[in-house]
Amino acid sequence: MINPFLESCVMCPRECGANRYQRRGYCQAGAELEINLAQLHFGEEPPISGSRGSGTIFFCHCNLRCIYCQNYQISIKGYGREISQAQAIEIMLFLQEQGAHNINLVTPSHYALQLVEILTKAKEQGLKIPVLYNSSAYDKVEMLKVLEDVVDIYLPDYKYHHAVYAKKYSHAPDYPQVAQKAISEMIRQKGFLQLDSEGIATKGVLVRHLVLPNMLSGSRAALQMLASDYGTKIPISLMGQYYPTYDAHHYPELDRGITEKEYQKALDVIYDLGLDCVYIQELSSDDSWTPDFLCNNAANND
Numbered sequence: 545m546i547n548p549f550l551e552s553c554v555m556c557p558r559e560c561g562a563n564r565y566q567r568r569g570y571c572q573a574g575a576e577l578e579i580n581l582a583q584l585h586f587g588e589e590p591p592i593s594g595s596r597g598s599g600t601i602f603f604c605h606c607n608l609r610c611i612y613c614q615n616y617q618i619s620i621k622g623y624g625r626e627i628s629q630a631q632a633i634e635i636m637l638f639l640q641e642q643g644a645h646n647i648n649l650v651t652p653s654h655y656a657l658q659l660v661e662i663l664t665k666a667k668e669q670g671l672k673i674p675v676l677y678n679s680s681a682y683d684k685v686e687m688l689k690v691l692e693d694v695v696d697i698y699l700p701d702y703k704y705h706h707a708v709y710a711k712k713y714s715h716a717p718d719y720p721q722v723a724q725k726a727i728s729e730m731i732r733q734k735g736f737l738q739l740d741s742e743g744i745a746t747k748g749v750l751v752r753h754l755v756l757p758n759m760l761s762g763s764r765a766a767l768q769m770l771a772s773d774y775g776t777k778i779p780i781s782l783m784g785q786y787y788p789t790y791d792a793h794h795y796p797e798l799d800r801g802i803t804e805k806e807y808q809k810a811l812d813v814i815y816d817l818g819l820d821c822v823y824i825q826e827l828s829s830d831d832s833w834t835p836d837f838l839c840n841n842a843a844n845n846d
């Protein structure tokens with residue numbers, strides 16, 4: 545059935561107006577869902593992956609398209625397959641049967657409307673585990689309001705605090721403003737991340753911030769803004785896993801991993817601000833970042 549909203553798509557802040565039944569817009573997504581992979585994932589933060597894994601669905605395409613995207617084969621090149629709504633529901637129910645703690649929708653912003661319908665039906669058909677919306681935060685508040693009843697946990701990035709870098713690396717100078725409004729709406733809906741007695745996330749918001757080389761994500765100002773707007777209990781995941789990939793080799797300032805000193809600088813800001821619900825990553829001995837997270841404090845605001 546034709547969805548009139550997809551005939552002139554303004555689902556995300558790009559508002560490119562593509563008729564997704566006939567051509568692909570900025571995000572390169574058509575009208576039907578395309579996914580690369582659906583599997584239990586153990587590399588997310590401890591309350592998300594838990595012991596049984598996060599039921600992760602990686603969607604193809606992206607409305608942000610950063611020049612250093614770590615998942616560029618899926619988000620930019622679009623490697624994957626089209627699935628029907630019924631297949632999407634089957635996948636979610638299968639992941640639940642496998643023991644997943646949650647359904648983790650990775651890069652979902654350009655499919656938000658389709659997902660509302662799918663998740664509503666999946667819940668009617670027995671989906672009980674929390675649904676997690678794992679986005680870049682380049683989301684419109686109107687769309688987040690539509691998602692309110694079907695999403696339990698938001699895992700937004702806060703990628704840049706400065707428009708100049710959002711423009712240069714993601715062609716989105718409005719990113720800081722858009723993301724701040726999106727995160728504010730997410731927190732209004734769900735509050736901070738809440739954990740059950742076993743430390744597994746049940747509801748709420750956990751904000752991710754990726755430290756970029758040369759501090760180009762504006763870590764100091766970004767963390768200051770989060771602490772000042774939401775207080776020191778806001779759950780934050782400080783990510784240090786950046787490595788140059790996709791088009792980053794054309795940008796000398798981004799053509800390397802981050803140094804321990806740079807990550808430590810961001811950590812110092814966290815300590816200075818007194819942020820105490822923070823998941824951090826450790827640099828392993830072979831210079832790659834481990835997927836394991838530590839938490840300074842239980843991210844439970846019960």
Ligand code: SF4
Nearest residue numbers: 553556559560569571
């Ligand atoms: S979701 Fe895609 S098609 Fe729709 S407005 Fe955004 S970029 Fe354009």
